[in-house]
Structure formats: structure tokens, C-alpha cells
Amino acid sequence: MKSSSEKIVIVGAFGRLGTELSLHYGSRVPVVRLGRKQLDLADESSIRKALEPLDFTLLFLPAAQTLVDRCEDEKEEAYQLNAHAPGIIAKICTEKGARMVHFSTDFVFDGEKDSPYHEEDATDPISVYGASKLAGEEFVLAASSDHLVIRLSWLFGPAKPGFPEWIVEQACSEYALALPAEKRACPSYSSDIVSLLDPLLFRPQESVASGVFHLSNNDDCSWQEWGQECLDLAHEMGHALKTHQISATSLDTIQAFKALRPVNSAMSSTKYTRVTGVTPRGWREALRDHFFVSAKAPQACL
Numbered sequence: 001m002k003s004s005s006e007k008i009v010i011v012g013a014f015g016r017l018g019t020e021l022s023l024h025y026g027s028r029v030p031v032v033r034l035g036r037k038q039l040d041l042a043d044e045s046s047i048r049k050a051l052e053p054l055d056f057t058l059l060f061l062p063a064a065q066t067l068v069d070r071c072e073d074e075k076e077e078a079y080q081l082n083a084h085a086p087g088i089i090a091k092i093c094t095e096k097g098a099r100m101v102h103f104s105t106d107f108v109f110d111g112e113k114d115s116p117y118h119e120e121d122a123t124d125p126i127s128v129y130g131a132s133k134l135a136g137e138e139f140v141l142a143a144s145s146d147h148l149v150i151r152l153s154w155l156f157g158p159a160k161p162g163f164p165e166w167i168v169e170q171a172c173s174e175y176a177l178a179l180p181a182e183k184r185a186c187p188s189y190s191s192d193i194v195s196l197l198d199p200l201l202f203r204p205q206e207s208v209a210s211g212v213f214h215l216s217n218n219d220d221c222s223w224q225e226w227g228q229e230c231l232d233l234a235h236e237m238g239h240a241l242k243t244h245q246i247s248a249t250s251l252d253t254i255q256a257f258k259a260l261r262p263v264n265s266a267m268s269s270t271k272y273t274r275v276t277g278v279t280p281r282g283w284r285e286a287l288r289d290h291f292f293v294s295a296k297a298p299q300a301c302l
């Protein structure tokens with residue numbers, strides 16, 4: 001990668017994606033890792049105090065309020081963390097002549113489309129989380145059109161337990177499991193995502209990429225299919241599962257959800273492939289690596 005002259009800051013360096021970004025860049029270039037203790041997104045003076053003294057060329061912002069249902073109850077907090085804070089950080093980056101890579105979500109869409117969403121499709125979030133993240137995208141790109149917004153979906157990886165760990169744990173104790181069959185999205189392996197960023201970020205000056213990009217593993221699947229693949233891999237690993245089959249249910253039967261979820265939020269990565277020439281690998285292969293190659297494979301009932 002042509003990043004030897006980069007000085008990188010990661011805000012939210014200890015989350016699922018932040019940890020992966022730290023590992024990916026940490027051995028190659030100077031990286032300043034900021035967690036909540038060093039920079040609180042809720043507090044503008046904390047943001048300024050942490051960032052203004054630093055000298056950097058590239059800043060990643062994986063930190064966010066990612067608790068989708070909490071955002072419905074704590075709307076002000078959601079907008080502060082997901083919209084205003086990214087806007088302040090983007091302005092600081094612009095003032096310093098640094099590029100910012102901000103991470104957003106498939107929840108900016110209403111989920112009514114019957115095929116994968118492209119970057120130019122109209123956004124229409126149906127949750128506070130989605131609306132706050134969309135406002136964050138707008139603030140970041142208003143601060144400089146050179147900044148990048150990467151929309152992700154169904155993120156999983158070794159740094160922090162996520163859906164694969166949760167569904168395997170459920171199958172270790174429950175005799176029946178169901179997941180929405182109509183809900184579709186694209187699983188995204190955090191280790192793949194950080195590697196896929198390189199060809200987008202480190203390009204010849206005349207073809208620098210900016211603006212909004214969708215990025216995930218290929219292709220989309222239903223939530224039920226994603227859960228089933230997790231159980232099939234867990235069974236292959238030797239987990240003592242009590243349930244081997246995920247049956248179908250629908251989103252509106254899940255009482256625990258306060259926030260509405262988009263039914264179809266599959267996103268196409270074709271713009272990414274057109275610009276970089278790189279096609280993300282399939283989500284099943286990435287998930288297999290998470291179970292069999294990663295040091296942090298789901299362990300619930302081995």
C-alpha cells in the first residue's frame with residue numbers, strides 16, 4: 001500500500017471494526033488509537049482536546065452509537081454521537097488537510113426496494129439510528145467532498161461477539177429457533193472490510209476516491225439463511241447444538257425490537273468494484289474463515 005507517509009488516527013479504536021483497523025495499519029504506519037476515555041463523542045471539548053494537538057493525514061471514525069433500539073429512546077444522544085460528533089470531527093480533519101473515512105449503515109434506506117441498493121438510490125431511514133447516521137454522512141461530506149463514507153451492513157468479526165456468536169449460543173440452549181426470512185442484507189467480515197479499504201484509499205492522486213461507497217462481502221442473503229449457515233458451520237466444528245435448523249419468521253413478530261428495521265437493505269458493491277477493480281469475496285467463505293481460521297471463533301458449546 002502507498003500509505004508509508006500516512007499518519008493515522010482511529011476514533012473508536014477498540015470496537016469491532018476499530019480493532020481490525022488498528023491491527024491492519026498498526027504494524028505499517030504510525031497510528032494513534034483513541035477510545036472513549038481519550039475522546040468522548042458526546043462532548044465537543046473532548047473531541048477538540050483529543051484531535052486538535054495531533055498531526056495526522058488520515059482519520060477513521062468507526063465509533064458510533066450502534067445500539068439501534070436505544071436510539072429510539074435516546075434520540076438526542078443518537079444525533080450527538082452519530083451526526084454532530086462526526087460533523088465536528090470532519091471539520092477538524094478538513095482544517096488539518098487530512099482525509100476522513102466515516103462508517104455508515106444500510107439503515108439509511110427504508111428497505112422497500114426489491115433489489116440491492118446502490119449509492120445513488122434515495123435514502124429514507126425508518127429509525128432514529130438510520131436517520132442519525134444519515135445526518136452524520138451529510139455533515140461529513142459537507143465538511144469536505146474529499147472525505148469518504150463507507151456504508152456497511154451485518155458486520156461480524158473476531159474483535160467482538162456479534163450475530164454469529166449470538167445465534168450459536170442460542171442454538172446451544174434452545175430447541176427451536178426462528179429468524180426473519182424476508183429480511184435481507186449483506187454480511188460483512190470486519191477483516192475483509194479493512195483489507196478492501198486499501199485499494200479505495202491508496203490510489204494515484206488523479207483518481208482519488210471520495211463520497212459514498214457501499215462495501216460488504218458478496219452477496220445478499222436472508223437473515224434466516226445467515227443464521228442457518230452459522231449453525232451449519234458450528235455443527236461442522238463440533239458444537240453440541242440443541243437446534244440444527246432455523247425456521248422462518250417475519251420481522252414484525254420480534255417483540256424485542258423498538259426500532260423498525262428495513263426489510264431489504266442489501267447493498268450492491270458494484271461501484272466499489274468499478275473504481276478499484278476488486279470484487280469482495282462471498283460472505284459464506286468469509287464466515288467459514290471466521291469459524292475455522294480466526295482465533296476468536298464462536299465457542300458456545302464446543
Ligand SMILES: NC(=O)c1ccc[n+]([C@@H]2O[C@H](COP(=O)([O-])OP(=O)(O)OC[C@H]3O[C@@H](n4cnc5c(N)ncnc54)[C@H](OP(=O)(O)O)[C@@H]3O)[C@@H](O)[C@H]2O)c1
Nearest residue numbers: 014015016017036040041063064066103105152153154155
Ligand atoms: N455492527 C453492525 O452490524 C454494523 C452495521 C452497519 C454499519 N455499522 C457501522 O459500522 C461502524 C462500526 O461498527 P462496530 O460494529 O465496529 O461498532 P462497535 O463495535 O459497537 O463499536 C463502536 C465503538 O464506538 C464507541 N463509542 C460509543 N459511544 C462512544 C462515545 N460516546 N464516545 C467515544 N466512543 C464511543 C464504543 O466504545 P465503547 O466500547 O467504550 O462503548 C465502540 O468502541 C459504526 O459506524 C456502525 O454504525 C455497523
